[in-house]
Amino acid sequence: MAKAKSISYEFFKGFWEILPPFRLVLGLCPMLAVTKYVENGLGMGIATTFVLLFSNIIISSIKSVIPKKVRIASYIVIIATFVVIVELVMQAFFYSLFEKLGIFIPLIVVNCIILGRAEAFASKNPIHLSAADGLGIGLGYTMSLFFISAIREILGAGTFFGMHIMWGSYEPFAFMIEAPGAFICLGLLLAMMNLIPNKLSGAN
Amino acid sequence: MKEYIRMVVVLTVIATVCGFLLAAVRKGTETRIEEQVLLYVQGPAVNKVLSSSTNDLIQDRQEISVQGQDYLIFVGERNTQPWAVAFERTAGGYGGDIGVLVGFDIERDIVTGIGILTHSETPGLGARVSESIFTDNFNNKTLNANFNVKQDGGFVDAVSGATISSRAVCSAVRKSLELYPEIKKEIVKQ
Amino acid sequence: MKLIVSSPPHWHAKIDVAKIHLHLIIALIPAVLFSVYTYGIHSARVIALAVATAVISEILIRRLLKKPVTIDDGSAILIGLLFAMIMPTSTPYWLVVIGTFLSIFIGREIFGGLGCNPMNPVIVGWAITRISWPNYFNLDLASVGYNLDFNYRYPLALLKSGGVDQIADFALIDLLLGKQVGGLGSAAAIFLVIGGVYILYRGFITWEIPLSFTVGVLAMASIFWLTDSSQYANPVFHLLTGNVIIGIFFLATDFSSSPFNRWGMIVFGLGCGILTIILRIWSIYPDGVLFAILIMNLFTPLLDKIHKKPLHLEIKEL
Numbered sequence A: 001m002a003k004a005k006s007i008s009y010e011f012f013k014g015f016w017e018i019l020p021p022f023r024l025v026l027g028l029c030p031m032l033a034v035t036k037y038v039e040n041g042l043g044m045g046i047a048t049t050f051v052l053l054f055s056n057i058i059i060s061s062i063k064s065v066i067p068k069k070v071r072i073a074s075y076i077v078i079i080a081t082f083v084v085i086v087e088l089v090m091q092a093f094f095y096s097l098f099e100k101l102g103i104f105i106p107l108i109v110v111n112c113i114i115l116g117r118a119e120a121f122a123s124k125n126p127i128h129l130s131a132a133d134g135l136g137i138g139l140g141y142t143m144s145l146f147f148i149s150a151i152r153e154i155l156g157a158g159t160f161f162g163m164h165i166m167w168g169s170y171e172p173f174a175f176m177i178e179a180p181g182a183f184i185c186l187g188l189l190l191a192m193m194n195l196i197p198n199k200l201s202g203a204n
Numbered sequence B: 001m002k003e004y005i006r007m008v009v010v011l012t013v014i015a016t017v018c019g020f021l022l023a024a025v026r027k028g029t030e031t032r033i034e035e036q037v038l039l040y041v042q043g044p045a046v047n048k049v050l051s052s053s054t055n056d057l058i059q060d061r062q063e064i065s066v067q068g069q070d071y072l073i074f075v076g077e078r079n080t081q082p083w084a085v086a087f088e089r090t091a092g093g094y095g096g097d098i099g100v101l102v103g104f105d106i107e108r109d110i111v112t113g114i115g116i117l118t119h120s121e122t123p124g125l126g127a128r129v130s131e132s133i134f135t136d137n138f139n140n141k142t143l144n145a146n147f148n149v150k151q152d153g154g155f156v157d158a159v160s161g162a163t164i165s166s167r168a169v170c171s172a173v174r175k176s177l178e179l180y181p182e183i184k185k186e187i188v189k190q
Numbered sequence C: 001m002k003l004i005v006s007s008p009p010h011w012h013a014k015i016d017v018a019k020i021h022l023h024l025i026i027a028l029i030p031a032v033l034f035s036v037y038t039y040g041i042h043s044a045r046v047i048a049l050a051v052a053t054a055v056i057s058e059i060l061i062r063r064l065l066k067k068p069v070t071i072d073d074g075s076a077i078l079i080g081l082l083f084a085m086i087m088p089t090s091t092p093y094w095l096v097v098i099g100t101f102l103s104i105f106i107g108r109e110i111f112g113g114l115g116c117n118p119m120n121p122v123i124v125g126w127a128i129t130r131i132s133w134p135n136y137f138n139l140d141l142a143s144v145g146y147n148l149d150f151n152y153r154y155p156l157a158l159l160k161s162g163g164v165d166q167i168a169d170f171a172l173i174d175l176l177l178g179k180q181v182g183g184l185g186s187a188a189a190i191f192l193v194i195g196g197v198y199i200l201y202r203g204f205i206t207w208e209i210p211l212s213f214t215v216g217v218l219a220m221a222s223i224f225w226l227t228d229s230s231q232y233a234n235p236v237f238h239l240l241t242g243n244v245i246i247g248i249f250f251l252a253t254d255f256s257s258s259p260f261n262r263w264g265m266i267v268f269g270l271g272c273g274i275l276t277i278i279l280r281i282w283s284i285y286p287d288g289v290l291f292a293i294l295i296m297n298l299f300t301p302l303l304d305k306i307h308k309k310p311l312h313l314e315i316k317e318l
Helices: A007-015 A028-033 A038-061 A068-093 A095-104 A106-110 A112-122 A127-157 A179-203 B002-049 B126-130 B132-138 B163-189 C017-039 C041-064 C075-085 C093-105 C121-132 C155-162 C172-176 C189-201 C208-227 C235-240 C244-251 C262-282 C289-303
Strands: B062-066 B069-078 B081-092 B097-105 B110-118
Touching (some): A007 A127, A028 A106, A028 A127, A038 A068, A038 A106, A038 A127, A068 A106, A068 A112, A068 B002, A095 A106, A095 B002, A112 A127, A127 A179, B002 B081, B002 B110, B069 B163, B081 B163, B097 B163, B110 B132, B110 B163, B132 B163, C017 C041, C017 C075, C017 C189, C017 C244, C041 C075, C041 C093, C075 C121, C075 C244, C093 C121, C121 C289, C172 C235, C189 C244, C208 C235, C208 C262, C235 C244, C235 C262, C244 C289, C262 C289
Antiparallel strands (some): B062 B069, B069 B081, B097 B110
C-alpha cells in the first residue's frame, strides 16, 4: 500500500474509493434481496455495519494468536457470534424490522464483505485502523443500500419510508420492486459509477 | 504437534468465549423477545378470533396444566365474565409444523375462528392457509362439525394446490377440539 | 476446422441492414392498415407514438453515449412498430412512451446497439411494462367502447378463466381473418401471414424458425387436445390467437437473439412453440408466446454451439 495509513483515510475510503458494492463488488445478495423498501435497506445496512465493526476490532486484536491454518474458522465463529447478537437484539427491540428482514439477518454471516475485510484488512492491521475500516466500509455499504432502496421504493411503490411522495395519479413502476428490477437497477448504477470516474479522469 | 495443540486450544477458547457471550445475550433478551412475539405474532390472531372481548387478551394470558401438560391460553372476557378461550395446537404440514390458534365460545360451545401463528409452508401455495379466505372457513362452527377438507368428506375448502397444508390445519383444529372440554372445565372452575 | 465468428445479423452479405429493416416494415403494413381500419384513430395513435418514441430515444441515447446515430438503418422504427403491434389499443400514452423507451434502452442500447442484444428488445420492453402495470394489459377492457362486428372478449382470457366451453363460438375462420380481440396488430392473423410469407419469399428471414415454431405449437397443443378435448382447446385455435403469428414471423426471427445455424434454429423454434402452450395451460398468463420467446432467447448462445452432424445426419453448413 503506497498511501499513508491514517485513520481518516481508512475511514473515508469506504465512501468512494472502494465503496461497496459498487467499487468493491461484494455483498450483492443482501443488496438485491432486501432493498425493496428504504426501511429494510437501512436496517440491513446498520446491522451489517455493526457486525463489520466489531468483527474487525476483535479479529484485529487477536490476530497474533490465531494460527494461520484455522484462521477462517476462527473468523467465522466470531462473525457468527455477532450476527446472532444482532438477530437477538433486533428481535427484542425492532420486531417488525426483524419480521421483514427474516432469513437475511442470519445470512449476514456469509456476506462476503465481512469475511473479506477480516481476511484482507483486519488480520494485517492494528486495531484502530481496523475499526476505522470496518466503520467506513459499513457506513458506505449502508449508504449504497439506502440509495438503491430509495430508487426502488420511490419508483416501484411511489413511497419513501412508507409515505406516499409521488403525485396522486402516479402508477407505481412495480417492476422495480420485483427481483429482475433489482438486477437491472444495480447494473445501471454500476455502469454509471464506472462512467463518472472515466469522465473525471478524461476531463483532467 | 505443538502447532496442533495450539490450533485446538485457540479454537476452543474462541468458541467457548463466543458461546458464553451468546448465552448471556440470549438470557438478557429472552423475556423481551417473548413479549414481542406475543405482541406481533399471537396478538393479531388472538384479537381476531376473540374479537368481541373487552379485556386485554395478551396481558391476561395464563398457563394452565391439563393432564400434566402446560398450555398457554388466552381467555376473552365480557363484562369481567369469561366468555371464550383460545389456545394453540400444532400439526405437521408440508414444510414443518403449523401452529394454529383456535378460539372457542364457552357459552355457546362453538368455534369462533382460527388464526395461523407459525408455519414454514411454501410461499404462494401452502402459505396461503394463513389468508383469511381459508381461515374464514372455520368461523362460527359447531363442535360436532366435520373439521376435514372436502376431499376427506369435511366442510373445509382446501387451498388449491395445498391439500397437505390444509389437512394439517384441520388436524390441528381437531386436536384443539379434543383438548377443549378439559380446558373449559378449568376455566369454569376459576 | 476454422470457424468464422462474428456477431449477427450476418447472412445476405449483399443486402445491407437498412434494406432488411425496410422490407420487414413493409411486411407489417397490411396488419397496420387492418388495425387502423378496425380500431381507427386509437390504433394509429399508439403506433405513431411508439415509432416516434423509439426514434427519439435512440437519438438521445446515442448522443449521450457519444456513439454514431444510426437512425437511418430503420431498426428503431421497426422496434417501435412491433412494440405497438403487441400492445392493446387502449394503452395510455405514457405507457407506450415508457415501454418503447425501455425496449430501445434496456433491450438494445445497453448491450451495445444493433446486433448485440441477447433478447428481443421489443419483448424486453413489453415484459417490463407487463409486469409493472398488468391492469393496462387486460385486453377485455381494451375493446370496450368500440363498435366491433365480432365477439369483443379476448379469446385466450376466456379460455383461461372459463375453460374450453367458453370458446366454442369463436369460428376459426374469424380468428384467421383477424376478427378477434388482441394486441392492436397481432390479432390480424391473415395479414401477418401475408407479410410473413413476403419476407420469407424474399429471403429476409429463413424458413426454419417459422416452421419449427408452428410445428411446436401444433404438436404440443395436439398432445393436450388428443388426451382430453373437453378440457383443452384445439391446436389451430392456439395457433391463431394471441401473439403467436406475429411471434412466429417477426419476433422469434430477430437476427441477433436467435441462433444462426439450421439445427439451432429448429430447436429454438420448437422450444418457443412448446413453451408457448405450456405457459398458456399452466401459467397465470393467458398468453405465453412472448415469455416463451424471451426464455428461448436466453438459450441462443447454447444453441449456437450446435454445429455439424447432430443426430448423425449429414447437413450442409449455412
